[in-house]
Amino acid sequence: MERPHRWRLRHHPVCRRGKKVMIIILDGWGEQIPDDFNSINVAPTPTMDALKKTAPDRWRLVRAHGLSVGLPSDEDMGNSEVGHNALGAGRIFTQGAGLVDQALATGKLYEGAGFKYISSAFAQNTLHLMGLLSDGGVHSRLDQLLLLMKGCAERGAKRIRVHILLDGRDVAPGSAPKYIDILEKEFVDIRNMGCDACIASGGGRMAVTMDRYENDWGVVKIGWDAQVRGEAPHKFATAMEALKNLKEANPKLDDQYFPPFVIVGPDGNAEGPILDNDAVVSFNFRADRMVMAAKAFDLEEFDKFDRGVMPKIKYAGMLQYDADIELPKHYLVTPPLIEKTSGEYLVHNYVKSWACSETVKFGHVTFVWNGNRSGMFSSSLEKYVEIPSNKGIPFNDNPEMKAIAIAEKARDALLSGKFDHVRVNIANGDMVGHTGDFKATISACEAVDRAVKIMLDAVEEVKGIFLITADHGNAEDMVKRNAKTGEPILNSAGEPEVLTSHTCNPVPCIIGGPGLPKGVKFRTDLPNAGLANVAATFINFHGFEAPWDYEPTLIEYKED
Numbered sequence: 001m002e003r004p005h006r007w008r009l010r011h012h013p014v015c016r017r018g019k020k021v022m023i024i025i026l027d028g029w030g031e032q033i034p035d036d037f038n039s040i041n042v043a044p045t046p047t048m049d050a051l052k053k054t055a056p057d058r059w060r061l062v063r064a065h066g067l068s069v070g071l072p073s074d075e076d077m078g079n080s081e082v083g084h085n086a087l088g089a090g091r092i093f094t095q096g097a098g099l100v101d102q103a104l105a106t107g108k109l110y111e112g113a114g115f116k117y118i119s120s121a122f123a124q125n126t127l128h129l130m131g132l133l134s135d136g137g138v139h140s141r142l143d144q145l146l147l148l149m150k151g152c153a154e155r156g157a158k159r160i161r162v163h164i165l166l167d168g169r170d171v172a173p174g175s176a177p178k179y180i181d182i183l184e185k186e187f188v189d190i191r192n193m194g195c196d197a198c199i200a201s202g203g204g205r206m207a208v209t210m211d212r213y214e215n216d217w218g219v220v221k222i223g224w225d226a227q228v229r230g231e232a233p234h235k236f237a238t239a240m241e242a243l244k245n246l247k248e249a250n251p252k253l254d255d256q257y258f259p260p261f262v263i264v265g266p267d268g269n270a271e272g273p274i275l276d277n278d279a280v281v282s283f284n285f286r287a288d289r290m291v292m293a294a295k296a297f298d299l300e301e302f303d304k305f306d307r308g309v310m311p312k313i314k315y316a317g318m319l320q321y322d323a324d325i326e327l328p329k330h331y332l333v334t335p336p337l338i339e340k341t342s343g344e345y346l347v348h349n350y351v352k353s354w355a356c357s358e359t360v361k362f363g364h365v366t367f368v369w370n371g372n373r374s375g376m377f378s379s380s381l382e383k384y385v386e387i388p389s390n391k392g393i394p395f396n397d398n399p400e401m402k403a404i405a406i407a408e409k410a411r412d413a414l415l416s417g418k419f420d421h422v423r424v425n426i427a428n429g430d431m432v433g434h435t436g437d438f439k440a441t442i443s444a445c446e447a448v449d450r451a452v453k454i455m456l457d458a459v460e461e462v463k464g465i466f467l468i469t470a471d472h473g474n475a476e477d478m479v480k481r482n483a484k485t486g487e488p489i490l491n492s493a494g495e496p497e498v499l500t501s502h503t504c505n506p507v508p509c510i511i512g513g514p515g516l517p518k519g520v521k522f523r524t525d526l527p528n529a530g531l532a533n534v535a536a537t538f539i540n541f542h543g544f545e546a547p548w549d550y551e552p553t554l555i556e557y558k559e560d
């Protein structure tokens, strides 16, 4: 029998109400053997090192990848979306990757309203598929694209144009040709089915289309020009030729930063501009880096850049990227419904929250934390602060990013006495880790440690409680490793191969502060606990028992 839902939480037997609680999410900060390729190990991090000495009572590891965060398998590394969903919701939900897998395997994807909408264009017009071309499994998956393409061809698509975004961030730098090759081979089968298919445009994900949280609309505009108008500074006959030529011109160019290019036919005309009555599908399942493009494709009123003459298209997302604003209106797979998150419970129990990050992670600690929900639950009990990220500077050129500014704002929020729950995301370990620049990532970790110190000093001053954790690993491993020996894999020049992606490593979870009741420590009966166990833990720190359906708390109380 289902229990009647109640928002009001019971009082915790040991933790008292009214304590100031600081939640610090270190983005991309995992635990890995402390060798020379672990930037966190190499960086001077005195504050984090001192905390580790409190293990096992107040420092432990939690799982942040695979099944623990709702991904299809334990081979899947964690990511910010699934990590922050689990942290904020206190439960594990099957995430976009798995939902798309299921919808394709069962054929349900082709029965939904979204597919019906786009397929009405199949007989006479072109189907455009746009998204991240890799098997990283964070934003999209190549096998899903191939299945979708085939499914569409089987169901009458006559002309398919694929607009590719090169990865090199969730997968190895320089791996783009491998994925293009697989795609090109699939086109042969598709053409044999009577469907004319090819790549129409491309570019690196960080330079073209996949900006997030409105950091730089220019990135979306250059994608728009290439995809919709068939206009880009570089034109080539094939994507492979584009990669070869652009790399020759700039050998340091990484996949993720490739400029936009358009594929042209022998007549010099673009192979696949988006025209009236065409169908367009963005095949990324993850929302954050597709929301901006989805707005450009889906909204009638749009003023972020000049779209030129807007073609009348049928646009659908692989998922709906923002259910609150119904963006996009049409989609192929229904996203996970993540309700009754910790933020909503805190509001119902009159806990005042303050959340902050810099632009590139702001949505993680607000929108994603709240179960992919826009806005606040209560404008009187919550405040969200965004610190503008640097624009136009590679993250490895300024590895300090905004860590100190966030920490100082969090310190001030805590000391102001106006908030019970102060929550931040410190982005450096992740954003700089993704560049693969080892030296810069060491500086990033050093800055993170300084930021943590500022916030912990404030917790000390208000006699509060802190909880530090991370959403997934990244900075702790900068090289690809032999799965069996753990040794770095060397390239032909004898150098370790760079790892730009996240990892499958666990992340630390650390509790403390003068407000933590004596005798509260980590329990030892949850060795496989994951990020979803964190919410119950900080709800306890606010003086409440967690909701009954949340993953169990990490703490217990033992009198000495």
Ligand SMILES: O=C(O)[C@H](O)COP(=O)(O)O
Binding pocket: 027, 028, 078, 079, 080, 081, 138, 139, 169, 170, 289, 430, 434
């Ligand atoms: O979008 C990105 O930057 C990467 O694909 C994943 O990083 P994130 O999950 O930490 O955002």
Ligand SMILES: [Mn+2]
Binding pocket: 027, 028, 079, 080, 081, 083, 430, 471, 472
């Ligand atoms: Mn992250």
Ligand SMILES: [Mn+2]
Binding pocket: 028, 080, 430, 431, 434, 474, 502
């Ligand atoms: Mn990341």
